[in-house]
Structures are given as C-alpha cells and as structure tokens.
Amino acid sequence: MGCQQCMERISEYLDHELSTTECHDIEAHFEECSHCLNLKNELNALCEATRLSIESIPVPPGLTDKIILSIQAEKQRTSKNQWLTAIFLLLISSPLLLLLTRAFTRVFYLLYVIGAAIWRSLITLLSAVSPWFILSLGIFSVIVVITSTFVIKKLIHDFQLNEVFQ
Amino acid sequence: MAELDISLIEQVLSGDSEAFNRLVQNYSAYVYRTAFAFLHDKSEAEDASQEIFLKVYRSIHHLKDVHVFPAWFKKVITSVCLDRIKLKKLDIVPESQIESISSSLYNPRDIRIEIREALNMLSSEERELVLMVDWQGYNYQEIAAILKIPLGTVKSRIHAARLHLKKILSDET
Numbered sequence: 001m002g003c004q005q006c007m008e009r010i011s012e013y014l015d016h017e018l019s020t021t022e023c024h025d026i027e028a029h030f031e032e033c034s035h036c037l038n039l040k041n042e043l044n045a046l047c048e049a050t051r052l053s054i055e056s057i058p059v060p061p062g063l064t065d066k067i068i069l070s071i072q073a074e075k076q077r078t079s080k081n082q083w084l085t086a087i088f089l090l091l092i093s094s095p096l097l098l099l100l101t102r103a104f105t106r107v108f109y110l111l112y113v114i115g116a117a118i119w120r121s122l123i124t125l126l127s128a129v130s131p132w133f134i135l136s137l138g139i140f141s142v143i144v145v146i147t148s149t150f151v152i153k154k155l156i157h158d159f160q161l162n163e164v165f166q
Numbered sequence: 167m168a169e170l171d172i173s174l175i176e177q178v179l180s181g182d183s184e185a186f187n188r189l190v191q192n193y194s195a196y197v198y199r200t201a202f203a204f205l206h207d208k209s210e211a212e213d214a215s216q217e218i219f220l221k222v223y224r225s226i227h228h229l230k231d232v233h234v235f236p237a238w239f240k241k242v243i244t245s246v247c248l249d250r251i252k253l254k255k256l257d258i259v260p261e262s263q264i265e266s267i268s269s270s271l272y273n274p275r276d277i278r279i280e281i282r283e284a285l286n287m288l289s290s291e292e293r294e295l296v297l298m299v300d301w302q303g304y305n306y307q308e309i310a311a312i313l314k315i316p317l318g319t320v321k322s323r324i325h326a327a328r329l330h331l332k333k334i335l336s337d338e339t
C-alpha cells in the first residue's frame with residue numbers, strides 16, 4: 001500500500017469501516033511510514049477531542065423543566081381536542097338519531113318477529129333429526145364463533161383510535 | 167448517550183407520565199448538546215430539544231419493541247436537527263458576529279471551545295458528517311441512508327471534513 005492510498009483510508013480505518021485484510025494492509029504501512037502513522041494518531045486524537053468538546057457544552061439551567069412544561073401543555077391540548085371532537089360528533093349525530101328512533105323501533109320489532117319464527121321452526125326441525133347431527137352442528141357453530149372473534153380482534157388491533165383524534 | 171434504562175422505557179410505554187419526566191431528566195442534556203453541536207445557537211438548540219421530546223412523546227407509543235428505542239431516539243434527534251439546518255440555510259445569520267461574542271466570553275486557550283468554534287467554521291454538510299460519525303456513532307452505511315448520498319461519497323467527505331477541521335485548528339494556533 002502506498003502513502004496516497006493509505007492517507008485516503010485513514011478515516012475508514014479509525015471508524016472500523018475496513019475489512020480485516022484491509023486493516024492488516026494499512027497497519028503494515030503504519031509500521032514502515034511514520035508520516036502516515038502521525039496523521040492517523042492526529043486524526044484519532046481529533047475525533048476524541050471532538051467528543052469531549054461536545055460533552056462539555058454547558059446545558060442551560062431549567063432546560064428539563066421547560067421541556068416537561070411543554071409536554072404538559074401538549075397533554076392538555078390533546079385531551080381538550082378529544083373532548084371537543086366527542087361533543088362535536090354527538091351534536092352532529094343527535095338530530096339524525098332523533099329522526100331514526102321511530103324507524104329503528106319498527107325495524108327492531110320486525111327483526112324480533114322474524115327471529116322468533118326462525119327459532120320456532122328450528123326447534124321443530126331439530127326435534128325431528130338425529131342427536132349426532134345436532135352435536136356436529138354445535139361444534140361447527142363454536143368454530144365459526146372462535147374464528148370470527150379472532151378476525152374482529154385483529155381488525156380492532158390494527159385500527160388505532162388515537163390517530164383518528166390527533 | 168446516557169446508559170439506556172430499559173425498565174424506564176417500559177414504564178413510559180405503559181403510560182406512566184412520571185416515567186416520561188424521568189426520561190426527559192436523563193436525556194435532556196445529551197439532546198441539548200447534540201442540538202447545540204449541530205445548530206451552534208443556544209435558543210435554537212433549546213427549541214430543537216423541546217421539539218425532539220414532543221416528537222418522542224407523540225410517537226413513542228407506536229414502538230413495538232423497547233430495545234429499538236435507542237436507535238429510534240437517535241434518529242428523531244438527527245432528523246429534527248437536520249431539518250432545522252435546512253431551514254437555517256434559507257435565512258443565513260452573520261456568523262462572524264456569533265463567533266466573536268462567544269470567543270471573547272471564554273478563555274481562548276480552552277481546546278474544547280476551540281474545537282466547537284472550528285466545527286462551526288466547517289460547512290454544514292461537513293459538520294453534519296463529523297457529528298454523525300464522531301458524536302452520534304452512526305456507521306457509514308447508516309449515514310448514507312439518512313443523508314441519501316452514496317457510500318463512497320460518505321467515505322471521502324468524512325475524511326475531507328476531518329482534514330478541514332484539523333487545518334482550521336492548526337491555522338488558529
């Protein structure tokens with residue numbers, strides 16, 4: 001390795017960016033060339049001195065308190081925003097809800113009647129078939145319930161409510 | 167950076183607001199010094215520190231793993247500082263004024279202050295590179311990714327920046 005090549009790679013050497021063989025090559029050059037060795041030592045000392053000079057930057061008193069205060073202000077701001085959003089949504093939706101109440105009770109009653117009819121016909125149907133069929137039907141419905149709760153849980157997990165508010 | 171306290175980060179993630187205050191106490195000096203080294207301005211560095219902790223406060227809850235906190239935190243600090251440098255370039259302040267004020271306040275023989283002044287005399291690109299490698303401890307690959315420049319450019323520019331810093335310091339004495 002020549003001086004030119006060595007000098008170009010001193011920083012990489014100091015920052016541990018060279019491969020093991022490249023390290024050996026450059027170290028071999030340092031052994032025989034005091035000029036490159038001196039430059040390496042000087043740059044190494046400079047890096048260390050840079051770290052120390054930043055480590056000794058005076059920190060203004062009361063900085064921590066200032067930061068904590070700004071975070072508390074942020075907290076109050078977001079909680080206020082959440083309340084405002086909730087009230088706003090309620091105000092928007094209340095006239096719609098009032099309009100819908102009569103229609104809703106009718107729909108619910110209709111659903112109830114249909115449900116009761118289905119339930120009654122199911123009972124008469126089930127009393128006619130074998131108990132094995134009922135058992136397998138039960139197992140099947142348990143599987144359906146478990147998989148659907150899993151899917152719903154996953155959906156809720158992926159949806160982050162606080163992002164909507166922010 | 168101060169020794170990472172994993173249990174403290176876990177407490178913060180569990181929503182303990184006192185724990186977040188302790189996080190600020192532990193790291194505010196490191197954050198301020200880093201911001202000052204990048205920006206070389208007291209009030210700018212204070213503002214940047216506040217901005218950094220607000221960013222951490224807003225998004226720390228998205229962290230899935232406590233162990234990625236140090237790298238993530240370092241990234242937040244770097245990105246806030248680099249963004250502010252970009253903005254600063256748009257309205258340049260007379261730097262010579264700042265230098266003369268600060269050098270008259272301190273003992274000019276203090277090598278640590280001399281280096282800080284010399285860092286400020288580098289171009290902002292050179293200063294960014296020196297700070298990212300020597301102070302923040304990024305490797306070349308990470309720097310190339312953050313600054314979106316080729317690895318070869320990172321290598322040559324870091325070396326050139328160090329040589330420039332060395333020259334500034336030897337010219338002063």
Ligand SMILES: [Zn+2]
Binds near residue numbers: 002
């Ligand atoms: Zn040589």
